[in-house]
Amino acid sequence: MAARRHSLAAVALSLALGSGASAQSQLSDSRWLPPGSDIASSLSSEPREILRVTEAGGIEPFLVGLGRLAFRSPLLLGGEARRLGLSCNTCHTGGGANTSFFVAGVSDLPGNVDGAHSFFNLKADDGRNRSINIPDLRGVRWRGPYGHDGRFWSLREFTRDVIVTEFAGDDPPAVILDALVAYQNELDQPTNPNLAPNGALTDRASEAAHRGETLFRRDCAACHIPSAGFVDRLNHDVGTGERIDTPTLLGLSVTAPYLHDGGAADLGAVIDHFDKLLGLGYGADDKQALTAYLDAVGAVAEPDVPVTLDRDLVRLRALAGLAMTPLQDEDPALTDLIVELTRFEIGRIFERFHRNDHQPAQRLLIRWSRALGDIATLAHDRKFAAARVALAGWQTMLDEERSKLDGAAGTSLYNPDVLAKAG
Ligand code: HEC
Ligand code: HEC
DSSP, X not given: OHHHHHHHHHHHHHHHTTOGGGHHHHTTOOOSSOTTOBOOOSOSEEOOOOBHHHHTTOOOOHHHHHHHHHHTOGGGSOHHHHHHTOOXXXXXXXXXXXXXXXXXXXXXXXXXXXXXXXXXXXGGOOSOOOXXXXXXXXXXXXXXXXXXXXXXXXXXXXHHHIIIIISOOOOOOHHHHHHHHHHHHHBOOOOOTTBOTTSOBOTTSOHHHHHHHHHHHHHTTTTSOGGGTTOOSOEEOOSSSSOXXXXXXXXXXXXXXXXXXXXXXXXXXXXXXXXXXXXXXXXXXXXXXXXXXHHHHTOOOSOOEEOOHHHHHHHHHHHHHTTHHHHHTTOHHHHXXXXXXXXXXXXXXXXXXXXXXXXXXXXXXXXXXXXHHHHHHHHHTTOHHHHHHHHHHHHHHHHXXXXXGHHHHTTSTTSHHHHHHHO
């Protein structure tokens, strides 16, 4: 299955680039990733994307929507990452962490990646085999400096560095960097009923957790400041081999293994580590209380959401609609970019219709993809009014035709049972 997943990503890419006709023949191509790899690009569920603006009932700004589109697009990355169909979202799924990501030779454990590896960028290889645990980006705006070693204070600089240095991409246009930053700054943690806004435990947490909180305030809170998202925004060497930017403890329950190199399998191992390091002399009772506390702080009350055709189509419609802004501004370059990235989204939907008898669905999707391409051509010819009409028409077409996909959806990789059997 792993082999097929990534070759499907290649299909999506070729479809996005307009070579949909060759997509079929690539379905059996499995030479892209080393054996044993799993980038899990076809998941049946994923963390819910939680945006501050929409949670508060506001309307999502254009730049945030554009950021989501860019975050999901391999076209921004270069080299091997792009060929594999990797995007920011592959690793930071829905803004959370993809704990099953595994590329042989680049990951030592699932959920770990050596970003500075020649596999992704020959020039960035630091010659060391050093895998880093993929962080959850929700709440990332509170957590500068960025990178496990805190090497960038600016999220914009960090993001550019990820694209250009780690993944050998071209320098992205300024608007795309702005958009990626705007999007990431919106990502929020799910609310945790165990925690008050100031980071103190509420009555919802167990008695053991409350006992653990007392220990934590004494021994740990100087660095993991509860009222500041459990970080101090500083680097420390806590006996793990190098200076590391203090990580948040929110969302811990879904981000095992722990420590920057994934060296601690569970929270008990982390507590043992600090117990030894700081000479705290914890008894079994203390460790149990502290584990209960970390469980309460790191709880993610919200289950992952299923990946469905309906959700993907709603998102597709909205992403395509982003092109209306540059069409109004008479900006053919940005229109073109949005159209290309959106066609990749169609490619992702295409990936899930994998069977021979899905050809009508595949043809429909290819037609949608081409029709979007035609809108970019109109913009290129500076026929902006016609392009705006065509885009509105494209969305109407999607509304009218989307039910044609329903029949095939049951046997497609949107059906978790089919997906599980395919794996
Ligand atoms: C192959 C998996 C992978 C991809 C693709 C990827 N990242 Fe990451 N990301 C990581 C890992 C691993 C780290 C931790 C490494 C580090 O901190 O140096 C990280 C760290 C980060 C951080 C720092 C978080 C913090 O709290 O310091 C940000 C921000 C980020 N990534 C954004 C992005 C963006 C934006 C993209 C797309 C342009 C992207 N990532 C693509 C794996 C990935
Ligand atoms: C001197 C500052 C400091 C103190 C004190 C401290 N920590 Fe940390 N903590 C860190 C740093 C830095 C890391 C990252 C280390 C690494 O990844 O190599 C970390 C990592 C962790 C992690 C792993 C998080 C993850 O996502 O991988 C947990 C859990 C944790 N600390 C809990 C505690 C507990 C519990 C205590 C008290 C017993 C404590 N820390 C005391 C700075 C501190």
